[in-house]
Amino acid sequence: MSFALPKRLIAPLKVIVFLLSLLPLARIAYAVVLDPISLGANPAETILHMSGDWVIYFLLITLAITPVRKLTGWNDLIKFRRMMGLYAFFYACVHFLSYIGFDRLFDLSDMTQEIVKRPFILVGFAAFVLLVPLAITSTRGWVLRLGGARWSALHKLVYPIAVLGIVHYWWLVKRDITWPLVFALVLTVLLAYRGFRRGGKKIRAAAS
Amino acid sequence: MPRYSFPTPKGSEITPREVYLDRRRFIAGATIAGAALALGGAARAATASATEPLTFSKGVVPVLSDKPTARELATTYNNYYEFGTSKAEPAHNASTLKIKPWTVEIGGEVAKPRTFGIEDLLAMELEERIYRMRCVEAWSMVIPWVGMSFSKLASLVEPTSKAKYVKFTSVARPEEMPGVRSRILDWPYTEGLRMDEAMHPLTLLTLGMYGETLPNQNGAPVRIITPWKYGFKNAKSIVRIDFVAEQPRTAWMTAGPNEYGFYANVNPEVDHPRWSQKHERLLPAFFASRETEKFNGYGAEVASLYSGMDLAAHF
Numbered sequence: 375m376s377f378a379l380p381k382r383l384i385a386p387l388k389v390i391v392f393l394l395s396l397l398p399l400a401r402i403a404y405a406v407v408l409d410p411i412s413l414g415a416n417p418a419e420t421i422l423h424m425s426g427d428w429v430i431y432f433l434l435i436t437l438a439i440t441p442v443r444k445l446t447g448w449n450d451l452i453k454f455r456r457m458m459g460l461y462a463f464f465y466a467c468v469h470f471l472s473y474i475g476f477d478r479l480f481d482l483s484d485m486t487q488e489i490v491k492r493p494f495i496l497v498g499f500a501a502f503v504l505l506v507p508l509a510i511t512s513t514r515g516w517v518l519r520l521g522g523a524r525w526s527a528l529h530k531l532v533y534p535i536a537v538l539g540i541v542h543y544w545w546l547v548k549r550d551i552t553w554p555l556v557f558a559l560v561l562t563v564l565l566a567y568r569g570f571r572r573g574g575k576k577i578r579a580a581a582s
Numbered sequence: 583m584p585r586y587s588f589p590t591p592k593g594s595e596i597t598p599r600e601v602y603l604d605r606r607r608f609i610a611g612a613t614i615a616g617a618a619l620a621l622g623g624a625a626r627a628a629t630a631s632a633t634e635p636l637t638f639s640k641g642v643v644p645v646l647s648d649k650p651t652a653r654e655l656a657t658t659y660n661n662y663y664e665f666g667t668s669k670a671e672p673a674h675n676a677s678t679l680k681i682k683p684w685t686v687e688i689g690g691e692v693a694k695p696r697t698f699g700i701e702d703l704l705a706m707e708l709e710e711r712i713y714r715m716r717c718v719e720a721w722s723m724v725i726p727w728v729g730m731s732f733s734k735l736a737s738l739v740e741p742t743s744k745a746k747y748v749k750f751t752s753v754a755r756p757e758e759m760p761g762v763r764s765r766i767l768d769w770p771y772t773e774g775l776r777m778d779e780a781m782h783p784l785t786l787l788t789l790g791m792y793g794e795t796l797p798n799q800n801g802a803p804v805r806i807i808t809p810w811k812y813g814f815k816n817a818k819s820i821v822r823i824d825f826v827a828e829q830p831r832t833a834w835m836t837a838g839p840n841e842y843g844f845y846a847n848v849n850p851e852v853d854h855p856r857w858s859q860k861h862e863r864l865l866p867a868f869f870a871s872r873e874t875e876k877f878n879g880y881g882a883e884v885a886s887l888y889s890g891m892d893l894a895a896h897f
Contacts, residue, residue, distance in 0.1 A: 410866065411654075411866070414655075414658065414659055414669065414670065414866075415651075415655035415656070415658060415659030415669070415723075415865045415866050416659060416669070416721055416863065416865055416866065417866060417868055418863065418867075418868045418869070418870070419721075419863075475869075476863075476868050476869055476870060477870050478870075479861075479869060479870070479871055484858075488857075488858060491853075492855075492856055492857065493856075494856060545856070546856070547667075548667070548838075549663065549667060549766045549767060549837060550663075550667035550766055
């Protein structure tokens, strides 16, 4: 089972998805400039939390593309995966910049100390650092330069990145772990699907 | 979404196609919708925690250079886990708490145990005190509270020489407080002070803020405020006060003994395990650029209570 959209629809659809993905940023920018009170009493925290949530949403969307593609047979989805991954990186940059700006006042030595001292910041920072090579090598040119096998091996880093991101969120919250738990369950399903498929393939290979 | 939401219409609010196509039925529909809106508005007005003006004098306390935080912000950004763990939930959910009638039972090591009705407390002489409130989460607000020194209330029940600590117990009603239905903390919320801290003139038995009785989300109808300690020490919606011989184990000490100590004095030199306490964000500022002061700036008044104590060990 597989189906595809007419080719001419893919480009406009990409534009739409691109613009929709910018909405969280537009919401933040609009509020900062024209309506700070809509961000609540602690606008910097709201921005930090919103951008952080969107990193996780985009990571989970990126990881959902392959399972959804396999399950529905809609192969065009793969054409959106790079954009989703890059948006995860983009909101990670927004998140990281608001942290070092609003919380640490761009004081780099203070920031370094904090990152090393606080496990939850350290794992978040590790996830961010690991995203950088994936963002850089996301282009077609890099796929060719590295070769498909090496490229996809490198991009398997997205699995530990997603785990670190959710651990970061889990360790941040004081008592109510509802949302980290929800994200962890979604991630578990997405990763288990891959393990299950690989297991299935091996069994079929052994049988033949 | 976890902590914020974009305004999206509910399915029930979208006019069905057949209704908007049929003008007469549309008008009827609009009338019903209008009536529903009006009713909804009335219901909200009735349930929203109605605050009442208070009469009070100006208290003499250390003067702060910062202006009070906007009331709108101080009443919509609250840590009150009995009504939900986000900052916005208490303002949405707290109207269900019934604060009339209300009694505060005072007992333990006292010569004259007594139960006060909230009206007894409101009838006492009240004063307004503008304090900085520093949350353990590294933000602060400046709030004009209305109340009286806790020592005034204590003198009415005559604590005995056995009373070494005071334990405050907050209300916990699962049917009125959604957070109490889940085990986020060990309900009811309890807090405590050492006797000399409780009797310190700055410790305020608080009945109001911004000139009116407390909104429910801010701990109506009565709470405690110790301005030199982190905000979580300030138990809300108090129903019981016990004078006790042993240091009470508070709700947050039970939840995270390595993160939340009994003393919880504001102290830039002692970090929270997960974040620095050196700076704070004076809301609604974007930048956490205010340098946190030891004892939240009330050192001249309270530092002597802790002379000789290792405040890093007794955090």
